[in-house]
Amino acid sequence: MVKITGFVAALLATSASAFAPTPVARPFVTKVAASSIVPEVDNNGNNIKVKDLLVKIEESGLLTEVARSGLLSKAQDAGISLTKLEPLIDLAASNPEILILVEASGPELLPVLPKVVEIAPGALPLAVAALGISPGLLNAGAFLSVAAAAGAVVVIPDDTIANVAIQTLAVATLGAAVPAASIIGAKILTTLTK
Numbered sequence: 001m002v003k004i005t006g007f008v009a010a011l012l013a014t015s016a017s018a019f020a021p022t023p024v025a026r027p028f029v030t031k032v033a034a035s036s037i038v039p040e041v042d043n044n045g046n047n048i049k050v051k052d053l054l055v056k057i058e059e060s061g062l063l064t065e066v067a068r069s070g071l072l073s074k075a076q077d078a079g080i081s082l083t084k085l086e087p088l089i090d091l092a093a094s095n096p097e098i099l100i101l102v103e104a105s106g107p108e109l110l111p112v113l114p115k116v117v118e119i120a121p122g123a124l125p126l127a128v129a130a131l132g133i134s135p136g137l138l139n140a141g142a143f144l145s146v147a148a149a150a151g152a153v154v155v156i157p158d159d160t161i162a163n164v165a166i167q168t169l170a171v172a173t174l175g176a177a178v179p180a181a182s183i184i185g186a187k188i189l190t191t192l193t194k
Contacts, residue, residue, distance in 0.1 A: 049110045057117055069124040071131075078131045079193040087191065135186035135193075142182035149175030 042048055057063070066072065075081075092098045152170035156163050 053110070053113050053117065056114055060117060060121070062117060062120055065121045065124060069128055071124055071128050074128050074131045078189075080131070084192045130185075133189075135190045138182045138186035138189070142179035142186075145174045145178040145182065149173075 040048060042051065149171045152174065153167050156167050156170070158164050158167060
């Protein structure tokens with residue numbers, strides 16, 4: 001009987017302590033740590049990372065490379081113009097959730113954008129070539145990619161962990177990522193070239 005009473009007392013004591021407030025830990029900032037904090041804006045209120053990105057774009061001559069690549073002429077020949085982009089802008093304006101998501105992802109996107117600026121000149125010929133692809137061809141590519149993923153699962157034996165990993169990678173890329181990118185690209189090209 002004493003053991004049961006001790007068990008019940010311990011049970012009540014632990015459940016009561018579960019509802020007790022925990023002490024809040026106050027962060028301790030030393031002078032050295034405080035001096036290493038980098039401001040996010042300059043004296044004019046401009047975001048320093050965005051300002052540095054724009055300077056990097058200017059120094060790299062990205063806009064000159066876009067002009068030299070013929071991307072804008074090719075887009076115009078394909079029927080894409082700024083007036084065709086208005087429905088996408090209207091869509092974003094009518095859905096404030098999109099703008100909230102873009103704004104919320106800003107801090108995570110800023111570190112990635114300099115790398116995009118570095119890669120962009122090399123990717124311009126691909127963008128020019130992509131404008132020549134018809135939306136129907138992109139949709140067919142999505143279907144063929146799903147078929148290739150199914151074929152990979154059938155052909156690759158699943159007798160080892162490495163083979164199962166290869167199957168998983170094939171399904172993730174050929175069965176999900178490539179078809180999604182193809183269908184989204186086809187939809188965007190269809191919308192822009194109407």
